Amino acid sequence: MDLEAVxxxxxxxRADIVKEMVDMIRIxxxxxxxxxxxxxxxxDHLVSRLQxxxxxxxxxxxxxxxxxxxxxxxLARKNGKEEGTVWIVAHMDTVPxxxxxxxxxxxxxxxxxxxxxxxxGTEDNGQAVISSMFASKFIEGKDLKKRSIGIxxxxxxxxxxxxxxxxxxxxxxxxxxxxxxxxxxxSPGGKHIEVxxxxxxxxxxxxxxxxxxxxxxxxxxxxxxxxxxxxxELEKEFAKEFPGCDPMFMPPRSTFEPTRSIATVENVNTVPxxxxxxxxxxxxxxxxxxxxxxxxxxxxxxISEKYGADISVVEIQRHRSGRQxxxxxxxxxxxxxxxxxxxxxxxxxxxxxxxxxxxxxxxKGYNAYVWETGGGTLHTPNEYVVIEDIVTxxxxxxxxxxxLCV
Numbered sequence: 001m002d003l004e005a006v007x008x009x010x011x012x013x014r015a016d017i018v019k020e021m022v023d024m025i026r027i028x029x030x031x032x033x034x035x036x037x038x039x040x041x042x043x044d045h046l047v048s049r050l051q052x053x054x055x056x057x058x059x060x061x062x063x064x065x066x067x068x069x070x071x072x073x074x075l076a077r078k079n080g081k082e083e084g085t086v087w088i089v090a091h092m093d094t095v096p097x098x099x100x101x102x103x104x105x106x107x108x109x110x111x112x113x114x115x116x117x118x119x120x121g122t123e124d125n126g127q128a129v130i131s132s133m134f135a136s137k138f139i140e141g142k143d144l145k146k147r148s149i150g151i152x153x154x155x156x157x158x159x160x161x162x163x164x165x166x167x168x169x170x171x172x173x174x175x176x177x178x179x180x181x182x183x184x185x186x187s188p189g190g191k192h193i194e195v196x197x198x199x200x201x202x203x204x205x206x207x208x209x210x211x212x213x214x215x216x217x218x219x220x221x222x223x224x225x226x227x228x229x230x231x232x233e234l235e236k237e238f239a240k241e242f243p244g245c246d247p248m249f250m251p252p253r254s255t256f257e258p259t260r261s262i263a264t265v266e267n268v269n270t271v272p273x274x275x276x277x278x279x280x281x282x283x284x285x286x287x288x289x290x291x292x293x294x295x296x297x298x299x300x301x302x303i304s305e306k307y308g309a310d311i312s313v314v315e316i317q318r319h320r321s322g323r324q325x326x327x328x329x330x331x332x333x334x335x336x337x338x339x340x341x342x343x344x345x346x347x348x349x350x351x352x353x354x355x356x357x358x359x360x361x362x363x364k365g366y367n368a369y370v371w372e373t374g375g376g377t378l379h380t381p382n383e384y385v386v387i388e389d390i391v392t393x394x395x396x397x398x399x400x401x402x403x404l405c406v
Contacts (some may be wrong), residue, residue: 001139001143003402005138006139007395010138011391011395013134013137017130018112018117020049020130021122021126021385024129025110025121025122025126026108026109027042027045027108028108028120029041029042029093029094030095031065031093032066033159034095037069038072039092039155040070042092043074043153043155047074050074050076052141053078053151054078054079055076055079058073058074058075059073060072061163064162071155072092073155073168074151074153075150076152076153077150078136078139079141080145080146080148080149080405082145082147084147085147085174085175085177085178085179086148086331086401086405087150087152087179087180088131088132088135088151089128089154089180089357090125090128090153090182090183091164091357092125092129092153093156093158094158095158097381099381102381105118105119115387115388116387117385118383118384119384122384122385123375125183125184127385127389128184128393131391131393131394131397132151132394134398135394135397135400135401136398138398139398139402139405144405145405146406147177149401152165154168157356165357165360165361166360169360174366178366179331179404180361181397182357182358182370183371183393184354185354185356185371185372186371186373186374186376187347187373187374187375190339190347190372190392191348192347192348193350194354194356194369195325195332195350195370196325196350196362197321197351197352197353197354197355197356197359198254198283198284198351198352199283199284200280200282200317200318201293201319202279202280202281202318203313203314204276204277204278204315205227205277205279205300206311207223207226207230207309207310208223208311209221209307209308211272211273212273213270214268214269214270217271221307221309223274223275223309224264226303226308227275230303230311233303234256234279234295237295238254238281241291242287242295244284249350250352250353253284254281254287255280259279259280260278262275293315300312324362325358325368326367329367331367332349332367334403338397338399339371341396341399342396343373343392352370372389374389
């Protein structure tokens with residue numbers, strides 16, 4: 001079957017694409033650390049939907065927070081004649097749903113409306129799971145004169161990736177002959193290919209004061225007040241120490257965002273004696289993450305001395321950015337040309353703050369490219385994917401397979 005026939009098959013598969021997405025999203029895939037049972041049931045379902053592959057390998061990894069749960073990874077391959085595999089890498093897990101009151105419909109009961117599919121995990125990363133499935137569906141193994149076609153569905157991307165892509169890389173499941181495409185960040189019309197990411201570091205701030213009655217605040221140490229001033233101090237110090245700007249990145253600066261915060265007290269008339277909050281930090285590659293921790297502890301010491309609270313700064317995780325992927329590599333040029341062939345527009349290269357599986361490949365010295373169409377509702381209530389974007393992505397990836405595999 002030639003390329004145009006394959007693209008026509010994908011075009012005619014919209015009803016099947018919608019059904020596959022809906023059936024998958026109905027199966028939650030949330031990490032145990034976030035209150036879920038992992039990706040096991042979703043992986044079982046996806047293995048049953050992958051057909052026509054020469055091999056389907058499932059690698060189950062015990063969860064490091066709950067040994068009763070295994071975190072599955074799926075590697076499906078159609079064998080080509082030459083060395084190397086063109087991999088599309090998508091993750092099966094999702095973030096938690098958050099406040100259900102913010103959703104217009106149940107997050108795991110997909111709603112189809114105005115050309116969109118609503119539900120938790122539809123964009124992140126269901127779009128890539130389904131587009132890669134249909135990109136490879138109509139290309140037969142006997143037609144692969146060059147590299148193999150590979151689909152990797154991995155676990156644990158939303159937390160540490162230690163039981164997902166990092167585990168697979170450390171155990172040699174990929175090679176330097178392979179090509180890595182990671183559809184986990186998108187732009188309208190697919191106008192950008194992501195080739196670099198920022199450093200990622202998550203910090204937790206534990207603020208211990210002394211609780212007392214709201215009418216006698218001088219007898220206590222208000223941990224919430226100390227936390228509030230600490231956030232302001234951190235923003236000031238981070239801006240001073242890390243002012244750099246790199247126009248290749250979106251956004252072009254380092255970002256320091258207060259995110260998670262625990263509840264303090266249930267009643268209004270008690271001064272809280274303890275508060276805890278976290279920060280999500282995306283640091284331009286030119287800076288050292290150790291300096292972020294030093295700056296955070298210096299700010300915490302200042303606020304501790306001023307308000308009398310004990311403050312601990314705890315590092316939750318960090319990922320150092322790998323080197324920027326080459327824009328001269330044949331894989332990049334083939335992806336760029338495939339996007340242009342399908343969409344009519346030539347994409348440009350950018351860097352982003354989001355942490356994807358691509359960075360793990362780059363840290364190992366491999367080129368990896370992040371591309372898909374659309375994007376923007378991941379991790380939000382009423383997350384959705386545009387059906388036409390899934391079709392476009394599948395057609396682009398099928399075109400890429402034809403260039404590098406057929």
